[in-house]
Amino acid sequence: MQHLIFVIDPLCSWCWGFHPVIKELRQKHSQNCQFSLVVGGLRTKSQMAWNEQSKGYLAQNWNAVAQKTKQAFNFELLNKEHFDYDTYPACKAIVSVRELWGEAMAFEYLEKIQEAFYVRGEDTTSLDVLVNYVKEKEAFLTFYESQRAETLMQHDFAKARSMGANAFPSVVKIDEEGHMSCQQGYRSFEAIKSIIKL
Numbered sequence: 389m390q391h392l393i394f395v396i397d398p399l400c401s402w403c404w405g406f407h408p409v410i411k412e413l414r415q416k417h418s419q420n421c422q423f424s425l426v427v428g429g430l431r432t433k434s435q436m437a438w439n440e441q442s443k444g445y446l447a448q449n450w451n452a453v454a455q456k457t458k459q460a461f462n463f464e465l466l467n468k469e470h471f472d473y474d475t476y477p478a479c480k481a482i483v484s485v486r487e488l489w490g491e492a493m494a495f496e497y498l499e500k501i502q503e504a505f506y507v508r509g510e511d512t513t514s515l516d517v518l519v520n521y522v523k524e525k526e527a528f529l530t531f532y533e534s535q536r537a538e539t540l541m542q543h544d545f546a547k548a549r550s551m552g553a554n555a556f557p558s559v560v561k562i563d564e565e566g567h568m569s570c571q572q573g574y575r576s577f578e579a580i581k582s583i584i585k586l
Contacts, residue, residue, distance in 0.1 A: 389564065390420070390422070392413065393551070394424070395559075395560060396425065396426075396428060398512065401446075401449055401450050401453045401461075403502070405456060406575075407459070408577075426544045426551075428545065432475075443466045450463065477513050478501055481497070483544060484531045488524075488528065497522065501518060504521065557573070558570055
């Protein structure tokens with residue numbers, strides 16, 4: 389069975405644009421494909437200065453994604469005076485859910501926190517917000533705060549780079565013979581299906 393690995397960052401706008409494609413691939417090809425999620429780590433704490441220039445860049449980017457993919461965006465975040473666009477907490481949350489409850493739950497959780505950030509304008513850099521989207525809060529928090537969660541997240545970042553997934557989203561295909569190919573950047577469902585020959 390061939391294996392598709394989606395390399396994303398939960399706070400990457402093109403990954404939010406790509407989400408319907410991931411969903412459709414998983415719905416239509418679960419019989420002949422195994423699907424995995426790897427987080428890439430888009431931005432660390434304080435890496436992006438929050439000013440008019442960065443807000444303008446995000447607005448332009450979000451508009452481009454919305455136009456291309458028809459995904460909804462809430463631009464209220466860009467009115468905030470202060471915001472630290474740190475994607476690591478959401479990445480570690482995804483890894484925690486995947487480790488505790490498996491890949492399928494990780495995909496579900498990814499969609500929930502992407503919607504929270506991009507549609508409802510919630511601050512998913514905050515653990516208080518991230519924990520709202522899991523049922524077993526205590527188990528999640530205990531694992532999230534553990535060294536293992538940090539180690540697994542860093543392992544994901546390294547794995548993404550080793551597979552050549554240096555842009556988000558990327559789709560890494562491993563065929564039945566173990567050959568690997570990586571497609572970087574947003575593609576429509578038909579385009580990605582055609583490229584990776586599903």
